[in-house]
Amino acid sequence: MNAAPINQRKWWKEAVVYQIYPRSFKDSNGDGIGDLNGIISKLDYIKNLGVDVVWLNPIFSSPNDDNGYDISDYKGIMSEFGTMEDFDALLQGMHDRGIRLILDLVVNHSSDEHRWFKEARSSRDNPYRNYYHWWPAEQGIPKKRFSFFDVNNDAWEYDNATNSYYLHYFSVKQPDLNWENPLLRKEIYDMMHFWFQKGIDGFRMDVIPFISKDITFPELPEEYHGNFVKYYAEGPFLHKYLHEMNREVLSRYDVMSVAEGIGVGTDKALEYVAPDRQELDMLYHFEGIGIGLLPYEFKAADPNGFSLIEFKDLYSKWDAVFAENGWGTIYLGNHDNPRILTRWGNDSPEYRNVSSKMLSAFLLTMRATPYYYAGDELGMSNIKFDSIDDYRDIETINMYRQMESRGEDLSRFLQNQKITARDNSRTPFQWDATENAGFSTGTPWLKVNPNYTTVNVAAQEEDPQSPLNFFRNLIQLRKKELALVYGRYVLLDRDNPHVYSYIRHWEDTTIIVMLNFSASEANAHLEGLELSAAKVLLSNYPDERKGMDTLTVLRAYEACICKLNSANFRNNGET
Ligand code: GLC
Ligand code: CA
Numbered sequence: 001m002n003a004a005p006i007n008q009r010k011w012w013k014e015a016v017v018y019q020i021y022p023r024s025f026k027d028s029n030g031d032g033i034g035d036l037n038g039i040i041s042k043l044d045y046i047k048n049l050g051v052d053v054v055w056l057n058p059i060f061s062s063p064n065d066d067n068g069y070d071i072s073d074y075k076g077i078m079s080e081f082g083t084m085e086d087f088d089a090l091l092q093g094m095h096d097r098g099i100r101l102i103l104d105l106v107v108n109h110s111s112d113e114h115r116w117f118k119e120a121r122s123s124r125d126n127p128y129r130n131y132y133h134w135w136p137a138e139q140g141i142p143k144k145r146f147s148f149f150d151v152n153n154d155a156w157e158y159d160n161a162t163n164s165y166y167l168h169y170f171s172v173k174q175p176d177l178n179w180e181n182p183l184l185r186k187e188i189y190d191m192m193h194f195w196f197q198k199g200i201d202g203f204r205m206d207v208i209p210f211i212s213k214d215i216t217f218p219e220l221p222e223e224y225h226g227n228f229v230k231y232y233a234e235g236p237f238l239h240k241y242l243h244e245m246n247r248e249v250l251s252r253y254d255v256m257s258v259a260e261g262i263g264v265g266t267d268k269a270l271e272y273v274a275p276d277r278q279e280l281d282m283l284y285h286f287e288g289i290g291i292g293l294l295p296y297e298f299k300a301a302d303p304n305g306f307s308l309i310e311f312k313d314l315y316s317k318w319d320a321v322f323a324e325n326g327w328g329t330i331y332l333g334n335h336d337n338p339r340i341l342t343r344w345g346n347d348s349p350e351y352r353n354v355s356s357k358m359l360s361a362f363l364l365t366m367r368a369t370p371y372y373y374a375g376d377e378l379g380m381s382n383i384k385f386d387s388i389d390d391y392r393d394i395e396t397i398n399m400y401r402q403m404e405s406r407g408e409d410l411s412r413f414l415q416n417q418k419i420t421a422r423d424n425s426r427t428p429f430q431w432d433a434t435e436n437a438g439f440s441t442g443t444p445w446l447k448v449n450p451n452y453t454t455v456n457v458a459a460q461e462e463d464p465q466s467p468l469n470f471f472r473n474l475i476q477l478r479k480k481e482l483a484l485v486y487g488r489y490v491l492l493d494r495d496n497p498h499v500y501s502y503i504r505h506w507e508d509t510t511i512i513v514m515l516n517f518s519a520s521e522a523n524a525h526l527e528g529l530e531l532s533a534a535k536v537l538l539s540n541y542p543d544e545r546k547g548m549d550t551l552t553v554l555r556a557y558e559a560c561i562c563k564l565n566s567a568n569f570r571n572n573g574e575t
Contacts, residue, residue, distance in 0.1 A: 009486075010281075010327075011052070011100075011256075012053070012202070012256035012281060012282070012327075012369060013327050013369060013485060013486070014052070014479075014482075014485050015051075015052035015053045015100070015256075015369055016050070016051045016052055016053070016364070016369075016370050016372060016475055016478065017051070017052070017053045017054075017055050017102075017369060017370065017371045017372065018046065018049060018051035018053070018054050018055070018372055018374060019054075019055045019057070019334055019335070019371060019372065019373045019374060020039060020046075020054055020055070020056050020057070020374050021034075021057050021335045021373075021374065021425075021426055022034050022035065022036065022038075022039065022056055022057060022059055022068075022081055023057075023067060023068075023080075023081075023426070023445065024426050024427065024428050024429055024439075024446065025038055025039055025042065025374060025429050025439075026038030026039060026041060026042050026429065026431070026439060027428075027439055027440035027441075027442065027444070028040075028041060030440060030441040030442040031080070031440075031442055032440050032442040032443045032444045032445050033080045033081075033440075033445050034081075034428070034429075034439070034440075035080065035081045035082050035086075036059065036077070036081050036082035036086040036087055036089075036090050037082055037086055039056075039090055040086070040089060040090050040093055043093045043094065043097060043099075044097075045457065046094075046097075046099060047097040047098075047099060048472070049377065049471065049472060049475065050472055050475035050476060050479070051099065051372070051475065052098075052099065052100060053099065053100045053101070053102060053201065053202075053256070054094060054099055054100070054101050054102070055102045055103075055104070055204050055371070056101065056102070056103055056104065057104055057335055058071060058078075058103075058104040058106055059077055059078055059081050059087065059103070059104075060072075060073060060074055060075075060076060060077065060078060060106075061073035061076035061077065061078055061079070062078050062111060063111055063113050063173065064078075064080075065111070065171050065173040065174065065394060066149065066170060066171055066173075066174060066394050067393075067426075068104075069104075069106050069170070069174070069206065070109070070110070070111040070112075070113075070170075070171070070173050070174045071106055071110055071111055071114065072110070072111040072113040072114045072115075073114065073115075074110075074191045075191060075194055087198075088198070091198065091199055091200065095199065100201035100202070100256075101200050101201055102200065102201055102202035102203060102204055102255075102256065102258075103195060103200055103202075103203055103204070104203070104204050104206055105192070105203035105204065105205045105206060105208075106206040107177060107188050107205075107206070107208075107211065108169065108176060108177065108206060108207045108208070108210045108211050109168065109169065109170060109174040109175055109176045109177055110174070110175065110177060111173060111174065112172070112173045112174070112175055113173070116128045116131045116132075116187075117131070117132060117175050120132050120134075121159055121161055121162060121166070122161065122162075123161075123162060124136075124162050124164070130178055130181045130183070130184070131177060131178055131181060131183070131184045131187075132166055132167070132175050132176065132177060132178055133166060133167035133175075133176050133178050133213070133215065133217075134162070134164045134165065134166055134167075135156060135164060135165040135166075135167075135217065136163065136164050137158065137163045137164055137165065138163070141156075141165075142156045142165050142217055143217050143218060143219045143220065144219075144220060145167065145169070145217065145220075145228075146228045147168060147169060147170065147171070147172075148169060148170050148171075148395070149170050149171040149174070149394050149395055149398050150168070150171060150172060150398065151398045151401045151402055151405075152402070153402055155167055155168055155169050156168075157172050157175075167217075169207075169210060169232060171394055171398070176210075176213075177211070178215075179211045179212055179213075179237070179241055180215060180237070185241065185244065185245075188245075189245065189248045189249050192245075192249045192250075193249060196249070196252075196253045196255060200255070201254075201255050201256065202255040202256035202257055202258070202281075203255075203257055203258075204257075204258050204260065205257060205258065205259045205260060205280070206260055207260055207262050208242070208259045208260060208261075208280075209232075209233035209234050209238060209259070209261065209262055209263055209264055210232050210233060210235075210262070211235070211238065211241060212234070212235030212236060212237040212238035212240075212241060213232070213235045214235060214236065226296060229262055229263040229286075230263055232263065233262060233263030233264065234263065234264070234268065239271055239272075239277070239279060242272065242279040242280060243277065243278055243279050245279075246278045246279050246280070247278065250280075251278065256281050256282070257280040257281050257282070258280065258281065258282040258283060258284060258329060258369075258371075259272055259273075259280050259282070259283035259284070260283075260284060261283035261284055261285045261286065262286055263286065264283060264285055264286075265285075265287070266285075266317055266318060266320075266321045269283060269285065269318075269321050269322075269326070270321065270322075270325055270326050273322075273326040273327060274325050274326050275325075275326070281327065282327055282328070282329050282369060283329065284329040284331055284371060285318065287314055287318070288311075288314055288315065288318075288331075288332070289332070289333075289337055291306045291307070291310055291311055291314060292305060292306025292307075292343075293420070297416075298399055298413075298416075299416060299417070299420035299421070300412075300416045300420070301416055301419040301420055306344075307497070308496075308497055308498060308499075308500060308517050308518075309494070309495065309496075309497055311500070311517075312491060312494060312500050313494075315330075315366065316489070316491045316494075318368075319366070319367055319368070319489045322367070322368070323488070323489075327368070327369065328366075328367065328368035328369070329368050329369050329370075329371055330363055330366045330368040330369070330370050330371070331363070331370070331371040331372070331373070332344050332359060332362075332363060333373050333376060333425060334371065334373050334425070335373070335422065335425055335426060336422050337420075337422065337425060338382050338419060338420055338421065338422075338424040338425055339375070339376070339380055339381050339382045339424050339425050340356075340359050340373070340376050341355065341356045341359065341376070341379050341380065341381045341382075342381045342382035342384075342419065342424065343382075343419065343420075344359055344517075345358065345359050345379075345557065346519055346557065347379075347381035347382065351519055351556060351557055352379050352381065352455075353379055353465070353466065353467055354540055354541070354556065354557040354558070355379075355556075355557040356376070356378075356379030356467045357379075357467050357470040357471075357540035357557075357559060358515050358516070358517070358540055358557045358558070358559040359376075360372075360376070360377065360467065360470060360471050360474055361470075361474060361513065361515060361538070361540060361559035361561060362500070362513075362515055362559075364471075364474040364475065364477075364478050364484070365474075365478070365484050365504065365511075365513045365561060366489070367485070367486070367487065367488070367489045367504065372471075373425065374429060375425070375429055375430070377467060377468050377471040378430060378455055378456065378457065378460060378466075378467055378468055379455060379467040380425075380427070380429075380430060380449065380455060381449065381451065381455075382418060382419065382421075382424035382425075383423070383424055383427050383447060383449045384418035384419075384424070385414075385417070385418070385421075385423070385447075386414070387414075388400050388410075388414065390423075390447060391417075391421065391423050392423060392426075392445065392446050393421065393422045393423045393426070395421075395422055396417055396421050396422070396423060399413070400413060400414075423446060426446055427446055427447060427448060427449045428440065428444045428446065428448045430448070430449065430451075430452040430455055430456040430457065431456060431457050431458065432456050432457065432458035432459075433452065433453045433454075433456055433458065433459065436448050437449075437452035437456060438456070438458075465542050470538075470540060473538055474538065477537060477538055477561065481509060481511060481537070481563075482506060482509075483504045483505065483506035483507070483509040483510070483511050484504055484511060486506050487504035487505050487506030487509065487511065488503075488504070488505045488506065489502055489503070489504060490502060490503040490505065492512075492524075492525075492526060492529075493524055493525045493526065496522075496523075496524065496525060498516060498517060498518040498520075498522035499514060499515065499516050499517070499518075499522050499523070499524045499554060500513075500514075500515045500517060501513065501514045501515070501524045501526065503564075509563065510563070510564040510565070511537070511561060511562065511563055511564070512526075512529070512534070512561070512562050512563075512564055513559075513560075513561050514526075514554060514558075514559070514560045514561075514562075515558075515559050516554035516555065516556065516557055516558045516559070517557070518556065518557070519556045519557065520556055521553060521554065521555055521556065522553075522554050523552050523553055523554070524552050524554055525552065526552060529564065530564075530565060531562075531564065533564070533565045534562045534563060534564050534565070535562060535563045536560060536561070536562050537561045537562060537563055538559075538560075538561045539558070539559065539560045539561070540557070540558060540559040540560075541555060541558055
């Protein structure tokens with residue numbers, strides 16, 4: 001199988017998705033919180049990146065227990081972010097510039113301040129009672145369910161008013177919705193129609209594998225302890241619901257859908273995205289971002305870093321899943337992960353720019369739709385807070401409290417959070433070298449990374465070698481060379497611990513990508529490939545290589561994308 005036939009081309013396969021965390025992008029009114037008008041004021045910046053789709057994290061009415069992932073009105077706009085008129089203007093402004101907009105669909109849970117939940121908790125026979133999961137206390141204490149954001153790590157909360165427990169996989173203010181109830185499902189589909197009729201172009205679906213649960217809530221088997229994601233995800237009716245959602249809503253519009261594929265492995269991925277199943281278009285898995293973390297500990301980074309061979313094997317394994325069916329995604333960071341530069345590159349001043357460009361080269365040359373998080377194009381890095389007081393994220397704060405009450409090692413926890421905490425990627429976007437990085441004239445809701453004086457858009461606009469301009473060049477290259485989108489992926493030099501090399505081959509085009517993931521010079525071993533006629537398309541060092549003769553030696557974090565003579569690849573590379 002060479003490549004996707006032309007009739008399988010889709011706009012969302014050829015798109016670059018740019019993810020914006022609205023709270024941190026641009027504040028228009030000086031309250032320290034990013035907002036919709038702030039994004040509107042930066043639409044030309046977004047347009048000039050060359051991206052095709054913007055994914056906005058939740059912008060809906062919310063008491064902000066989890067920064068908008070606790071929704072109190074799915075058809076309202078969060079007051080800090082603006083109004084529905086602002087939203088309409090934002091959508092129009094994007095469409096005027098040829099940019100599509102996708103929103104976050106957060107329907108595993110709502111806020112406890114949603115009208116449905118207020119009704120539901122008021123009495124056992126309220127019509128909304130069945131919109132949520134309840135356990136009547138006269139049946140005893142429910143079987144243990146762990147919670148991601150609960151101070152006591154308990155997903156059942158006792159509610160006095162009706163002498164019952166309700167389920168919340170996330171915080172106590174995020175009660176889980178009951179998808180078994182057809183009335184709830186209809187409400188969700190109606191709400192999706194509401195946004196599609198406004199003209200949005202798709203949804204990113206928050207923890208969607210969790211929506212179906214075994215509602216008898218049996219005892220968790222022993223082997224699942226500590227690995228509850230595996231047990232929570234992919235309940236018995238998940239695919240029935242997704243298929244229904246497709247039939248009732250998604251199939252009626254020209255839109256894209258992407259699942260947050262928490263807990264989804266390569267064996268199950270196609271169940272979500274194989275076109276003939278008529279469910280979703282894409283999903284993003286969690287396996288990649290788990291590399292380099294210590295097992296059985298909460299987000300603790302391995303002091304030895306990560307193994308590039310493991311990294312290559314994993315991304316190659318995932319590429320293979322979609323080689324003949326469905327379509328993949330690629331990302332290294334987002335609002336739930338630290339900055340990619342700190343986690344996968346090198347954030348020291350010496351290597352910041354070059355390693356950040358190398359990571360962008362990886363993301364923009366794989367066979368998958370890239371999901372690229374705002375700020376990574378500048379090489380923004382982790383802020384690495386010293387004190388728990390600087391954190392705003394419920395995940396970090398409640399985990400700290402949990403560990404505190406168990407008497408665990410808090411300084412070790414804080415040390416690890418410097419590498420892995422979500423707030424690292426949520427610090428305000430760095431526009432320029434003025435106060436607060438040009439993000440806000442007020443006090444930002446989360447501290448600005450002090451490196452904004454040098455790492456910012458204004459400075460990088462001026463510099464043709466900047467990570468920002470390199471990102472733009474990569475996007476242009478991906479648009480020009482369809483091989484980078486649809487071309488077959490072939491891993492080369494698999495056992496090389498420092499360099500990741502691969503080929504992208506489509507019709508008459510063969511492109512080779514070489515990425516040095518290390519801070520020292522390293523060789524790419526490309527024996528058997530005829531490289532003499534190769535042409536350098538893009539490199540992240542200013543003194544671009546002229547040809548390929550010296551190509552196998554790569555400088556620290558060097559990334560090189562070259563076009564080969566296809567005939568030679570066919571002769572040699574495929575064996
Ligand atoms: C998803 C979101 C994350 C949120 C959680 C609960 O993982 O990406 O930010 O905290 O779901 O909604
Ligand atoms: Ca604001």
